[in-house]
Amino acid sequence: MGPVTDRDPAAPDPSVMREQYRSTPLLEAELAPTPMEQFAVWFHQAAIAGLREPNAMVVATATPAGRPSSRTVLLKEYDARGFVFFTNYGSRKGREIAANPYVSLLFPWHPIARQVVVTGTAARIGRDETAAYFHSRPHGSRLGARASAQSSVIGSREELLAAYSEQSARYPEGEQVPVPPEWGGIRVVPDTVEFWQGHENRLHDRLRYVYEKERAADAEGGAAQVRWRVERLAP
Template sequence: EPMGQFARWFEDAAGENVFEPNAMIVSTATPDGRPSSRTVLLKQFDERGFVFFTNYESRKGRELAANPYVSLLFPCPPIARQVIVTGTASRIGRDETAAYFRSRPHGSKLGAWASEQSTVIASREELDRRYAELEARYPEGEQVPVPPQ
């Protein structure tokens, strides 16, 4: 029962006050095998697998769409453990995505719209301008729609 073992180790890490025990390294690859890795946060796990959220237009989103093979690494040096998971990624349902998006803080929701992940921007001012426009359109307390990506 691999998920049970993972759950126990995850609880051990949390019990040892490991900083961000849900931080994991996600490795993807292009169709021709060029790998890339980045750190994301595990949002939940169950018998279906491990769930994280990403912008589908980001580098990892595009790589997973073209090549679904993925590796996850949970490094946990304080308790001298690491967990490696390999498999294929698939998208969760839109309802689950929307529920997660609605649970995020207001500023994070605006940031998801303002930032075009994995793209070059002209300047920090450009990003700040986009964010300010969104802030004016969706003030605190007003519902921010879920981005299509």
């Protein structure tokens, strides 16, 4: 008896799909000193390669019991402190991060045979930083953030549109839209950042930065310093 499947016989078979990647090797000696500097290089290259929304990333969270969930969001800021995105804190990801701060990010840059995988801890950013970004958004996006109780069950699309219309009437174009109290930024501070470069025959490069702290000996007895160790992973 053959395997039971619900797949349409006319649909492509994913088990036989193959992509032979051809690219330049990723070598340890060519990496930037820190993962955020290396990310800046790759992010720029992804953007100039013409990828649509290279700032799109998959955010994976989990409950304290370990039940995971994931979704695609847009990276809005990054610097030496980490990666920032914005959301409704009452959404599923917002609630899960509040209960369990350990998260993973994935940037799937498939057209250039690259991925960046981040693990770290997430926390809310300051309200001033949130307000600065919120007021830079298009007027409609600000209204949408107020109209939608993200991840909650609603009766219909009409209900959502009615909530948006109510916000639009309250705050017409040109008027200041208040930042919703339940909406804001989340910064992911990385513990590890893996840079994945695809190659033919599955001999991919996987270089991972691992966060370490060490004590620097000095006259005052030592101060905490950040150091990143790079390790190569088998593909």
